[in-house]
Amino acid sequence: AIDYALFIVSRFREEVAAGYDTPTAVRRSVTTAGRTVVFSATMIVASLAGMLLFPQGFLKSIAYGAIATVTLAAFTAVTILPAMLAILGKRVNALGIERFRRGDSAANVEHGFWGRWTGWVMRHPRKITAVLILGLLVLILPVRNIAFGGFSEKYLPPDNAVRVAQHEIDTYFPLRKSDPIELVIVTADSTQVGPLVERASFAPGLLPSGFEIPTRSQTDPTIYKTQAYLVDSSKYDKTIDFLRNLETSEDTTLMVTGVPTVQHDTIAALLNRLPLMIALVLAATTILMFLTFGSLILPLKAAFMSVLGLGSTLGILTWIFTEGHGATLLNFTPQPIQANILFLIIAIIYGLSTDYEVFLLSRMVEARTRGATTEEAIRSGTAHTGRIITAAALILLVVTGAFAFSDLVLMQYIAYGMIAALVIDATVLRMMLVPAVMKMLGDWCWWAPAWMKRIQQRIGLSEPILDDEREQPVPRELVDTRS
Template sequence: MFACWGTVAHRFRSTSLILVLLTAVAGGVWGLGVFDRLGQGGYDDPASEAARADEIGDAALDAADADVMVLYTAPPGRTVDDPDMASKINVKLEALPRTEVGAVTSYWRTPVPDLAGQDKRVGLAVIGLAGDDPNAKLRSYEQISGELQVAGVPTQVAGEMPMQASLQERAKRDLALAEAVSMPIVLVLLVLIFGGVVAASLPVLVGGLAVFGSLGLLHLISLFTSVNVFAVNVASLLGLGLAIDYGLFIVGRYREELGQGRRGVEAVRRTVASAGRTVVFSSTLLIIALAGLLLFPQGFLRSLAYGGMSAVALAATISLTLLPALLGLLEHRVDALALPWHRKATEGTSEGRGFRQLADKVMKRPLLTAVPIVVALVILGAPFLHGRFGTPNEVMLPSGDPARQAVESLKRDFPAMSDKDVRIVLRGQGEAPPSPKDVERFQSEGTEIRGMQELRPAGARGAVVVFNATLEHDTYSDRSARAVQDLRGLTPPPGTEVLVGGPTAENLDSLRATSQRLPWMALLIVGATLVLMFLAFGSVLLPIKAVVVSALSLSATFGVLTGVFVDGHGAGPLGITPSPMEDGVLVLMASIVFGLSTDYEAFLLSRMVEARAGGASTAEAVRTGLGRTGRMISAAALLLIVVTGAFATSGILMMRFIGVGMVLALALDATVVRMVLVPALLRLLGDAAWWAPRPLRRSQAQVPIDEAGPAEDADEATRLTEPVECSAEITGPIAPVPHPAETTLPIAPAPRPIRRVAPAPRPAETTRPSTSVR
């Protein structure tokens, strides 16, 4: 199947090149409009109890939207009751365009105590913006953001829309900076890895087109559903990083084929049949892992799933179409502009002597090597068991950001507006509200809950009675969570539904929704990994080992992140404000890191299986596999670390969390885990690593995904330059020496004879000399 695709890609190389370039560029140009459609929010379960409490409570109180909250501080020696200050503020608020502003409530229009600080030094204006959705309201805010300052009166602007505007601007700026920093570094590293400018530029070209094209896909997605502002960053991170990695695999394998004397369609065919299969396996597994995010109700995760899946699919598609076409056009010129000391880089095979020696050392004492590593990974992952989780808030922004400082001032001067508030809704049956006696009893019982201050009546309408309360402890602390749970555990008045909302309740509901669906996501990812790896390698134990090792690597990464971002160890030098982790980001990272870990595992095992199919012992297969892929895996991880490391410098805490987490995961997985732990475990498993029950082996043999076998002679390579009917019948693993069908090896699938489709007979007069073999 993949050999067939390589033949087709080579035959139509010029057409493929033009079509891919035009599509990616046109899509990217159109996709620049996605930045005007990005939104914020979607971190909570819209069907949760907390969401219903807020919705019903707002309707009962006829609460106006509080999209923007402006804090006006009185000059020294004055208070907010100063007539001159009041006149200036009222004039400014009256001048706001009614096309952009729905409602304005301020202390100077409605002098209620809640709209002024306790010392009357700060007053508050609450603005509701025009617009039916967050994007429309954000555009309205952009129109008035410069009209809120009052001369001589210190002003701070807080609220959801200022936060969203700041996040969107920083996300766009961080994206541009990350790409500007990472791309030159990646190009330099690729030049050093490949030893030539032309070969190095190909993965960078693919990466750039993948990032550009992903904007077009996100713009298309935004026409049908809301797209979170972070979806662009995640899509760019995955598109750029994976496209470069895929380009590295494909170009590296093509140069290896050149080094073994193959040319033309044969080199492209074998490259796509081997490295192309790895790309398809990796992208398929990652897309399935990201599809697991669609199981969750949070719009934030669904948005990131759409962006991530599109970026991965695009990176793989460009790699499997554009690169074979370019390689077919360049042929041996792929090594043009080579560095002087690398001019003979393609001669011979790509065995890595250092990695073979490492494999030998590991396999001499496999148990002594594996046990300490497993213990260390478990210890590193232990802090995650005590991690705290919360909803994104102002700490996502840098400490010096004006929007964050405004929110912190709002919480300090107006505690009633802080996120410690709890909303309690009592809704009677039909139109009848609960009796005053029952309401009073419930209010008294709620006030007695430990960690909960007095329940304050907020208003009533129809059958609904609303209370507000303030928590005594931090919003996301265990004591606040217990207080909300105790409040929900109170016996409701007869015939009355009690709903508890507020940030703490929203966080609890979000965690509950995540924990309920997490096992299904794990089942999807693990099941897909086991099935795909079995189909690829024909072994039962290899996929199980891959899942266990990837889970250990992932848990260790999360443990280190918990120590830094939650517990604050080393947070100071990194400029991080310790805070609870966002559960949605952890789910996103789990899917990405697990997929990438299995990707490197598949690349490593593919060469081991090739060696095993060639008659090698388990030890020799491990030695050969690590020798042939160790350098490439290390290079791929290093390049992806550079790309993700650029995002670790982001001013947005969420993107920094993802960037640092990816760097940790990749560095750990591509070094200690894949280079040391995996060879040790395979040595301990011995020949059992390649075992599969006979019925499963026969089933796997029917799936036409094996790599194409080598040409047996120059005549075969010559014939392949002629028109050939591609067929799934071109099967059989690549091996140095093909085995006959009757050869029995302790590996599944058993090697099969290479069945080839012969070209149609040609008339004698059409015979031409074979010019395609150099």
């Protein structure tokens, strides 16, 4: 919601500074920035919908809530916000700091800090691209050690009273652990139960006591239940695999359950469907971005940038929370990352990455549509969106950074993950790597097969050319007084 409001309000201030009256400025803002907001929201909804592929109710509920939030944010940004701007008019700049209160014209913006910065980047595109990609690959390296885990008391600080109590129980009363592995045996032949439980007790990772004496169901005499405890509750994969591979007679069914098994199957389900989620999300966002910008290269470049940003963020999280760097300072125990939370972070970061990319590219494509060269379009797009993207990222940093003070490591995942992602995305990727790569690509940035461009134009999603365009005034400070 903050991103969308910033984008539209900034465009409105720019149009007012260019000399347009309030109704025209509102219309132009909604036609350009509002259009971008709608497309951005559509792409984010598509990426969030990928979480619906997973069976976990937690991820489904987050997906539905996030989709509703993004949709409402976009809807209010193109309805209520323009109405408010129409009422405020030039008073939109009131009650602010004098330095930031004035609205800069397009020409002033393009010759400001971000315009000069982009010019410097485009003068050294190969060096900047090589250094940044190498640096991001270094950040991605720790991902090779990533491990997934489930919920446990270890996500609390080591000195937390609840965790200390659980540790004491596990130490002095090992048969009272809260996470046993359970077996459910269904058979009409009771003589099959004892030998099966005896063989199951040889599973690796169990306490020496093995499985308890089975108990028969009081409602169905063909069902038996028993349980055993792990030496280390976080190491259950080999145990579960051993139990599920036990041979049974044709009239006997063995089912493995319990907390460790639920965690094992949850992670397996996430990993099994992850490739499908990635494929569908990338396909959907690529198609939508092509329909928005009319280029096949731009969405492919955006996907590459998203992979770099996501990979480096996951590398940082792995380096901190799995490898344990800073564990003493941050007061947590190194361990596998909770899978559900990690997938939630991935979805949020990909959505934000798409958001910033669409903001940036929309201004570039708009300038290109008006006849700018590739270099001029890159400079214009980065100059007009640099301050907005930076401001939006800083605001979100404050909001999510507060989670770092939580005792729960799960909340710290979100805090440090979002901080890393926002810093990398809003600075390294959007303001440096994107302009550098696009400079090297040159006019290939706008390429797409002719038949695809015809489809885009037929659908009517091309960048609009406003009917009241006029030359922007040259900034006073740029006029050569010697002439």
